[in-house]
Amino acid sequence: MPRARNRVGTLTRRGRRRCETMVRSSRITFSSAAAVAMAGAGGSSSDDDEAGEEIESAPPLRVGEERAIGPWGIRKRLLRDGQGWATPVPPDEVSVHYVGTLPDGTLFASTRDGGGEEPRTINLGSGDVVAGLERGICTMKKGEKALFMLPPLAYEDSGAPGVPIGSELHFEVELLSWLTVVDVCKNGGIVKKVLSTGVNRQTGELDEVTVKYKIKLLDESIVEESPEEGSTFFVNEDAFGEQGRAAKNQFSAVPPNSAVNMDVELVSLKPVVDVSGDLKVMKKTLKSGDGLRTPHDGETVHKQVTVGLDRAVATMVKGELAEVTVKFEYGFGSTEVQRQLITVPSCSTLIYEVELIDFTKEKESWEMSAHEKLEAAEKSKVAGNDLFKIGKFQRAAKKYSKALSYINEDGHVEDEVEKLVKTVRISCWLNHAVCCLKLKDFAQAISLCSMVLEIESCNVKALYRRAQAYIELYDLELAKTDLRKALELDPNNKEVKLLQANLKKLQVESDKRDVELYANMFDRITEESDAVSKKRKVENVNHNEETKSSDAEEALEVVKGH
Template identity: 35%
Template sequence: MEDSLSAIPNPKTHEHPQMPSLPEKEIGNHGLTKSILRLGNTWPTPFPGDEVEIHYSGHVENGSSLGSSHDKGAPFKFKLGQGEVIKGLDEGVVTMKKGERAIFKIPPQLAYGEVGFPPVILPHSTVIFDVEMISWSTIRDITGDGGVLKKIIVEGEGWATPKDIDEVSVKYEAKLENGTIVSESEGLEFHVGNGKLCPAIHKAVKTMRRNEKVELSVRFSYGFEVELEHEEAITSSRNPNNMTIILELLSWKSVVDVVGDKKILKKVISAGEGFAFPNEGSLAKVIVLGKRKDGAIIEQKGSNEEPFEYMCLEGQVNESLDKAIMTMKKGEKSQVFVFSDHMQGSHEASESVFANPTLIYDVELLDFTKEIPVWKMDTQEKIQACDKKKQEGNALFKEGKFWLASKKYDKAAKCIEFNHSFSDEEKRITKALLLSCNLNNAACKLKLEDYVEAAGLCTKVIELDPHNIKALFRRAQAYLHTSDLDKAEADCRRALTIDPNNRDIKLLHQVIKTKQKEHTLYQAQLFGTMISKMV
């Protein structure tokens, strides 16, 4: 038997011994049957594309031997579903488990058909193979077009794989089919998504686990650019369009985009423990070293002997640092990179996602204690917690810390949003608190230019108090910025029926009326232009 079971060598003709009677199972709808001689010792089976390693012996039904891998002294390897063996073996072996041994009876249409392989295999012959599954290696088509095929050599650890933004360290060797090495490294660090190294490596590393080692079969369009000195080696290669890369993922540092706009990035240096994170009001114990991008130290707080303690989202530390610490686990060490709008634009165009930060913090979260959850509080504790957070929000608003103030108002409102267990007097108090929190939060959202949220908060107030002037005024402001001019004008008219002499509402109403006129004029000009083109 040659390297492919689709071809037959000179056989040794002999009578095949009578097989024991075994229960047969039909595979597919074309007459292929399978009888298991020995059950496998695992539950997975290989997938099309996987490279399998088997022992086999075969013969024509009531006829000649087709050889045996045992006679050759080594198992036979082939890739499933790639046409490297007859179709019946492709369809049969894919159902086998590791350690399994089975007999496959393969009809002519899944074997050598109406032509056969004379003189060994006559036309329309059924063939029988005794197959033992030794093992297989998963071959994954990473790109979906056969451009990068991945085979695992050493399984990785854990379940996580790197993301585009993560920083990884790899070891690799890239060589041509004839063994010529075109690139190699013992330990290279790079960001997965920057695409500067080699397309195949950037794509493959996102599918790998820590300490995983793989073999990549790579078309040159996904590989390294080959230097002129290697042109002769390429020309002499049997398949000049391919190279092989042995790639090992040594380690990686997870990177977190803290608020989703890439202005605060956290690189995990040493992972923490557990699954909990600090929340608003948590008492955090940290060690912090703050630096400018030139390395100058601007802030240093806490030590192992005497950590710095602070309450999360109380405005006690830099707001960006505060947000990053709330994504950390107990015991975690991380670097936090803070970018200004100007710097952010430049780092996006850079090879590194960490280029040109405004500030860099080295942070270790030693421990934290969460505040008491609302569901554990009685009604008076809920009211007190709401009022306290509202007052903290007011103080932050006066300092211009609108994002932090908004978080406080959110938290305050959640303390009392479910009031079914409150007494009538407590419901009166909580209604006033809820109106105040939502109104103040709407003011924060206007400052933060989050006009949709601002309008939504005002609507909540108006549902509880239809004559609330501030809510109508602020919602009209929000509608003006979202170009909902009719809604904005309606809110102003409604507010003026309640307080006809309110100067701020009158001024806003005038601005809205002017915008409406400008919009009407624009629509008229646009319509006129369309008509002139049609005439």
């Protein structure tokens, strides 16, 4: 059942399905029994559009023209054109005036009897009127007036007063207006009637909304109502359920298994986006910005960032104000961090309020000259170095990749900057490889170092870092080969010597484990062989004893026989 919370505007998960289709103000009918059935089926519903009549594609009718509608033998003559292009579809609720006559002009039905001007409300698809008339109304626009000629089958079964069986029927119809009706769950459990349309944006599954609502039984008794300013909208999957609810305060009781009508107005909407895809970086838009363009990677945005905030800002447009919630995995991690104002505890969830004032648009790579590409690559590399120094290895790796995109091998490079481009490219590969080692992506580190060695086979740093990755993957022989070559090139390199010493220790430990493994294997084989031999000896002894016993028994029998 709906209930208010202190915080206005948070739509809980249970009530989302009802509001996801809303754009402004609606009346929603909940059928308890059907809703229970829906819950039992998992609450699933098709996203297909409401089924409407299929009408052959043809030019619009002009006033005075006549045309057949579909295969039902219905003909339509346009008397007055309507407004716009939209037409109603089942189960919409239409308001019409109509006059029904026989071909000779005999009147048998009219909403204008006695000069009255009260229109008729018809729920399309409910069978309120003959099927032919409903099909005709589904072709009309608001304000349109048309004459429909129905075949002589319309009232054949019912035998309506004043209508001879087998008569053709004529209906002059004026479509005044209609209310859009949507069967939200496609099972009658939740039916929404749009009373007034809002802005052209529907709510999403994660969005935060503020709603006003009033819930009534079918006899118009009010059973729940939100505060004037709106509140949280919370509805159980089975409406008020089989048990109903007792009267409380000024509100009426809800009998068991009751259907209810709910008048709902969507007051405000704050779109919420799952930025990271795992609900750990969430952005809630508090104020919309201008335009559609968002910052690309590499563009300058004035902000102090964590990884989560960086990714959230990349989804914002200029002028947008947002609240960004960042879980610790995308924030400061599991370590305590000292900031300017406070110390941030380990594993803290961070909440930012961010306004994107502006960002500097950088040229696309294809718009740059060779010198500009080199300058942009160097700038991105420096940014990567700065991020690496403060432990932001993943973001540093992105900067090195960005730098390489400016000076990729497929791009045209002028002769005078070719050596500089090669130097920057190798530097970015090596730095990216270090990031991969920190991030435990050893296969990628090996790949990056191998790219360097294809160009500079004697690059000691590339050999050293590739050896590090090989050791982590326990490919000790390949690591040994790289370190041997690195020491041939630079015999006094302390880092390489230290890694080689570590490799020797690992090799000794590996050899020791191998010896123990084989020793255990041989011991097991020997033990199994000894056990088999002992078993055979025991079997032989037993056999010999049995043979001796048998021989003695035979001898005794012989003696007795004599």
